Amino acid sequence: MEYILNLTKTLGGMILLAEKWIKLTFQGKTRWGFVIDQIFQVGVKSLGMTLIAGMFVGAIMALQIDVQLKDFGAESFLGGLSTSTTLRNVGPVLIAFLLSGKVGAYTSAELGTMEVTEQLNAIRLLGADPVEYIILPRIWAVIISSFLLLIVGLMVTILGGVLFSQFIGVNALSYIQNIPRIVTGWSIVLSVVKSFVFGTLIAIVSCYKGYTARGGAVGVGTAVQSCAVTNLILIIFTDFFLSMISSLLQELFQVGYL
Amino acid sequence: MRKRFRLRIHEALEQMYFLGVQSLPIVFISLGFVGLMMILELAFHMRLVLKHDALVPAFSAVLMVRELGPVITCLLLTSRIGAGIAAEIGTMKVTEQLDALKMLSIDPFDYLVVPRWVGSVFAAISLTVVAIAVSLWGGALLAIQKLGTSSGEYFNTVFFFVKFPDVIRCLLKAAVFGTLIPFIASYQGFRCGTGSAAVGEAATQAVVRSSLAIIVADFVLTYLFYAI
Amino acid sequence: MPSNGKGLPKEFWVGILFCLVVVLLIIFGWVMGAIGPLQSHSRFYVLYNFAGGIEVGSPVRVSGVKVGKVSKIEFLPETAETNQDRVTLKLTIDVSNKAVPSVRQDSRFYVNMAGIIGEKYIEISPGSSNSPVVQNGAVLRGVDPPRIDQLLSQGYGVFGRIMDFMDENEKTLTEFLGGMKELIADANKLLKGRERQKLITLIDNLNAVTSDMHDLSSKIKNPETQKFYDQIYELVDRAHKIDKPVIKQFLQEEGIRARIF
Numbered sequence: 018m019e020y021i022l023n024l025t026k027t028l029g030g031m032i033l034l035a036e037k038w039i040k041l042t043f044q045g046k047t048r049w050g051f052v053i054d055q056i057f058q059v060g061v062k063s064l065g066m067t068l069i070a071g072m073f074v075g076a077i078m079a080l081q082i083d084v085q086l087k088d089f090g091a092e093s094f095l096g097g098l099s100t101s102t103t104l105r106n107v108g109p110v111l112i113a114f115l116l117s118g119k120v121g122a123y124t125s126a127e128l129g130t131m132e133v134t135e136q137l138n139a140i141r142l143l144g145a146d147p148v149e150y151i152i153l154p155r156i157w158a159v160i161i162s163s164f165l166l167l168i169v170g171l172m173v174t175i176l177g178g179v180l181f182s183q184f185i186g187v188n189a190l191s192y193i194q195n196i197p198r199i200v201t202g203w204s205i206v207l208s209v210v211k212s213f214v215f216g217t218l219i220a221i222v223s224c225y226k227g228y229t230a231r232g233g234a235v236g237v238g239t240a241v242q243s244c245a246v247t248n249l250i251l252i253i254f255t256d257f258f259l260s261m262i263s264s265l266l267q268e269l270f271q272v273g274y275l
Numbered sequence: 276m277r278k279r280f281r282l283r284i285h286e287a288l289e290q291m292y293f294l295g296v297q298s299l300p301i302v303f304i305s306l307g308f309v310g311l312m313m314i315l316e317l318a319f320h321m322r323l324v325l326k327h328d329a330l331v332p333a334f335s336a337v338l339m340v341r342e343l344g345p346v347i348t349c350l351l352l353t354s355r356i357g358a359g360i361a362a363e364i365g366t367m368k369v370t371e372q373l374d375a376l377k378m379l380s381i382d383p384f385d386y387l388v389v390p391r392w393v394g395s396v397f398a399a400i401s402l403t404v405v406a407i408a409v410s411l412w413g414g415a416l417l418a419i420q421k422l423g424t425s426s427g428e429y430f431n432t433v434f435f436f437v438k439f440p441d442v443i444r445c446l447l448k449a450a451v452f453g454t455l456i457p458f459i460a461s462y463q464g465f466r467c468g469t470g471s472a473a474v475g476e477a478a479t480q481a482v483v484r485s486s487l488a489i490i491v492a493d494f495v496l497t498y499l500f501y502a503i
Numbered sequence: 504m505p506s507n508g509k510g511l512p513k514e515f516w517v518g519i520l521f522c523l524v525v526v527l528l529i530i531f532g533w534v535m536g537a538i539g540p541l542q543s544h545s546r547f548y549v550l551y552n553f554a555g556g557i558e559v560g561s562p563v564r565v566s567g568v569k570v571g572k573v574s575k576i577e578f579l580p581e582t583a584e585t586n587q588d589r590v591t592l593k594l595t596i597d598v599s600n601k602a603v604p605s606v607r608q609d610s611r612f613y614v615n616m617a618g619i620i621g622e623k624y625i626e627i628s629p630g631s632s633n634s635p636v637v638q639n640g641a642v643l644r645g646v647d648p649p650r651i652d653q654l655l656s657q658g659y660g661v662f663g664r665i666m667d668f669m670d671e672n673e674k675t676l677t678e679f680l681g682g683m684k685e686l687i688a689d690a691n692k693l694l695k696g697r698e699r700q701k702l703i704t705l706i707d708n709l710n711a712v713t714s715d716m717h718d719l720s721s722k723i724k725n726p727e728t729q730k731f732y733d734q735i736y737e738l739v740d741r742a743h744k745i746d747k748p749v750i751k752q753f754l755q756e757e758g759i760r761a762r763i764f
Binding site for chain 2 (some may be wrong): 513
Binding site (some may be wrong): 022029060062066072073077081083084085097098102106107110111115117118119121122126127132133136183191199233235236238239240241246248249253254256257261267 | 300304305308309311312313315316317318319320321324325334337338341342343346347350351353354355356357358359362363366396423433454459471472474475476478479480481487490491493494498501502
């Protein structure tokens, strides 16, 4: 019961934060200088990790799908199927998991530290709104950098798949030529939409969790942990619902098939 | 000697409870949704490639058992315990509790890491088994609802393609991941600097490094199990 | 969820989780066929020359119901022979005891293929009730499935020969076909063109001629004509006798002196 109460409280708090974020953005109070600064802090430093993760996710999916297709005797679809599966759901989910660990935990740890070292209180004492000064640029920075990192990561998964297919003896050229036979424009749109939504989720959750951290070093640790968990659950939920919506739209309008 | 051993059993049980039992609801809900999602997505792909839905349950189940079941479960576990372990040990270091332990001639590795390791491996294996069961069951719901396969047909196809050695390999994967998480996290905790910023940094690094390690280890294990 | 701190609940919940996992694993193992209830199977040996894609673990069905699986496939040494013929494969199958009464000495062991995934299985047809029940450990002869690959390769041979023939005689065939085509075209022109009316007239005339002929022949057949015939015959008979001396005599009698012949 306590669990559900906590969950509802968290959800409500995040929706309030999102509302404030949108309102402040429309009032034109975003400080884009800070945003750029934060994008460098959050985004560029996570690039290496994203590249490694993307490579391995692509390679894992190519290997796994190859093994499975051998069972079904349909190896000629390897390139298209593994790329499409990676782009449409496995890739965004796994890379968003890692980003929520990196970006989300970083942001929530930083904000949590600011909270417990009373830096946010200092800003409040100066008569300024900490949401406007500290959180708004961070939300934008995390959204933009997660989105960009996810896109980069997805590109790298394709590269990883190609490299690995070459390694296990599938002709890389036929692998690449097979990709456009399965990967439709709709799939790419879906993966971009998913990337954007996941980026937004990571931003809101980690800022909320960091902002509400209490109680010293332990509190920061708890904030990081509950931020990562909430992120993961929300990512899986939204991934499912976006896939569901996409499949409903496809059935309604008959788009996205070859 | 006897006293210390009992103490560690108790600690390990504590960790098993915290990591295993308390993660159950999260794993239950998340992996159920992953099972649904895989059916949905593969239905789309199979319609493109094979023009019929008969192989969707089999394909999805094989992917779940061999790959996504252990990986997603252990990533969830990482985010739940990786940051926690690093933050806990980091905090103990910051508040000088580690030094206190050493003064009581208790080895912090024995006292802190081993119980967490036992708990984490136990949690990883048991949660993965639960995860597979839940995702197959969730997939069955959606397959029956959306693709119109009967439940008997669903489980027949699934268990024709998913063999028991796959389950064993998947549990091996889970055990490896379960080992990686506490070791990486407590390493990050032990080398944590001073102050709450350092604790946050350690927690972040723990989550990131163990997630990355899980992905890399998954690749290596999949290659060892299936490609050779 | 129990709140922590009461001592017992934690052990209890960990134990519950452990039991759940063990039960789930046993269910997985059971459903996936890795472990089965002990000692409820009978073991038969089925001999084949060709197993048609059966693998270890392929299901065994009696009357279409899954009752067991193939547990082992062995290649027999050259010397192994049954009373009928030499066989090369020995399949060990485990059949659930509840299905064993249906397997009689005259049951037949087919290799079948089911479903869209092409799953191969061994189908055991239930034998007749007066035949004895097969005992545990019996060795039976299976029905070899048709060698679809061989049929195909023979078919390929026939088609190959037809193809060769066509290739060799390509020119002749082409000419033949061309000639046929011209012939048909000419006939077509004849039937469709200006000649058509003439053709119709011709056919009409022919028709008239035949009907006249018909009348004639029917007239010839009546009795008067018969008499006429007889007379003509007599006449001819008499005329036959008229030869050179007779004519001479006749002429001389008439006083005509003619130098004939």
